[in-house]
Amino acid sequence: MPKVKKKRMGFVIDMTxxxxxxxxxxxxxxFTAKFKSEAESEQKFSIERPKVTADTSKVPDKDLAIIKIxxxxxTSDTTYYYELLNEVDRAEVWKLTESxxxxxxxxxxxxxxxxxLDDLVRNTRIxxxxxxFAIDADKRLRFQYVWDAMDILRKNxxxxxxxxxxxxxx
Amino acid sequence: MAxxxxxxxxxxxxxxxxxxxxxxRVSYHLDMTxxxxxxxxxxxxxxFTTTMATPxxxxxxxxxxxxxxxxxxxxxxxxxxxxxxxxxFYAIGNExxxxxxxxxxxxxxxxxxxxxxxxxxxxxxxxxxxxxxYGTIVNILDELNMAEILITAEITxxxxxxxxxxxxxxxxxxxxxxxxxxxxxxxx
Numbered sequence: 001m002p003k004v005k006k007k008r009m010g011f012v013i014d015m016t017x018x019x020x021x022x023x024x025x026x027x028x029x030x031f032t033a034k035f036k037s038e039a040e041s042e043q044k045f046s047i048e049r050p051k052v053t054a055d056t057s058k059v060p061d062k063d064l065a066i067i068k069i070x071x072x073x074x075t076s077d078t079t080y081y082y083e084l085l086n087e088v089d090r091a092e093v094w095k096l097t098e099s100x101x102x103x104x105x106x107x108x109x110x111x112x113x114x115x116x117l118d119d120l121v122r123n124t125r126i127x128x129x130x131x132x133f134a135i136d137a138d139k140r141l142r143f144q145y146v147w148d149a150m151d152i153l154r155k156n157x158x159x160x161x162x163x164x165x166x167x168x169x170x
Numbered sequence: 171m172a173x174x175x176x177x178x179x180x181x182x183x184x185x186x187x188x189x190x191x192x193x194x195r196v197s198y199h200l201d202m203t204x205x206x207x208x209x210x211x212x213x214x215x216x217x218f219t220t221t222m223a224t225p226x227x228x229x230x231x232x233x234x235x236x237x238x239x240x241x242x243x244x245x246x247x248x249x250x251x252x253x254x255x256x257x258x259f260y261a262i263g264n265e266x267x268x269x270x271x272x273x274x275x276x277x278x279x280x281x282x283x284x285x286x287x288x289x290x291x292x293x294x295x296x297x298x299x300x301x302x303x304y305g306t307i308v309n310i311l312d313e314l315n316m317a318e319i320l321i322t323a324e325i326t327x328x329x330x331x332x333x334x335x336x337x338x339x340x341x342x343x344x345x346x347x348x349x350x351x352x353x354x355x356x357x358x
Contacts, residue, residue, distance in 0.1 A: 012199055015202040015206055018202075018206060019205060022210060022213055026209055026213045029216035029220060032220060033216050033219060052312045053312055057226060057227055059227050140305065141304040142300060142301050142302070143300055144300035145304070146307075154233075157235070159233065160229065160230070160231045161229075161230060162229050165226050166226065167226055
């Protein structure tokens with residue numbers, strides 16, 4: 001008897017709906033994507049921000065100066081960093097400040113001491129007085145460190161500033 | 171006119187009748203796999219690089235350095251002290267400080283700020299010890315901010331002489347703790 005040959009069926013999956021959905025998601029993520037700032041991508045520390053309910057205002061992304069106070073995860077030392085978002089201002093402020101060394105000049109974020117922080121804040125205020133200041137500090141810090149930064153802001157007449165916080169999960 | 175004739179002939183060739191006879195519809199499949207590959211690659215890239223939780227800000231204002239002394243009645247001053255061990259105490263005027271839990275601050279602030287006679291006149295000052303945690307201070311400020319919602323709502327219900335809603339005038343601030351206060355708190 002002749003063998004009944006089963007016919008091999010080549011099959012094709014219609015990928016169109018898959019492509020539709022993937023493109024939809026792709027465009028969504030492409031448009032909502034907000035990339036890490038220059039400074040954020042190079043920084044090696046992470047700040048545990050205090051969690052807060054009430055305020056819903058987002059961080060302003062124009063003319064913002066951020067004083068970061070971070071705890072080194074290895075040595076548990078406290079370090080101040082200063083970041084300026086406006087690139088044009090940044091170049092000028094960095095140039096104006098003596099404590100910024102030549103190799104630091106192209107960095108978006110500088111590790112600073114309290115004295116140089118004072119200079120930087122003053123120069124920032126000179127270059128653009130409407131710059132908004134924010135303090136981004138780790139919640140485990142002693143308040144003294146934050147107070148010192150606030151004092152510098154106060155001395156430079158920047159009495160309205162922001163604390164960077166994170167939204168409390170439900 | 172020869173050109174025109176030729177054109178006419180061509181046209182008749184392209185006519186519908188002839189098309190139906192000769193042209194065969196070829197069904198074709200477009201291989202979408204590489205397209206899907208690339209799209210998925212980009213999709214995963216964007217999914218991993220986006221930061222969904224953007225940080226928020228809490229606005230604060232501190233009194234300027236130039237000291238124009240503002241006279242404040244003692245009874246209109248609400249002070250919140252934070253001790254080294256993050257315990258919170260509150261005192262109105264010169265009263266002895268009392269311990270208060272973090273989650274009670276909101277209710278306390280609402281009651282004190284809306285008390286008859288002191289409405290819209292109370293000044294709240296947070297006075298943290300230098301060794302208190304920054305996180306605790308922000309939590310207290312958060313509670314005070316939440317209390318502002320009700321306080322502001324209540325105060326703007328009232329009207330001034332011109333018939334305009336009253337404005338919330340006094341909010342809270344941060345100040346440094348004095349030595350005496352530090353000593354006082356330590357014993358409690």
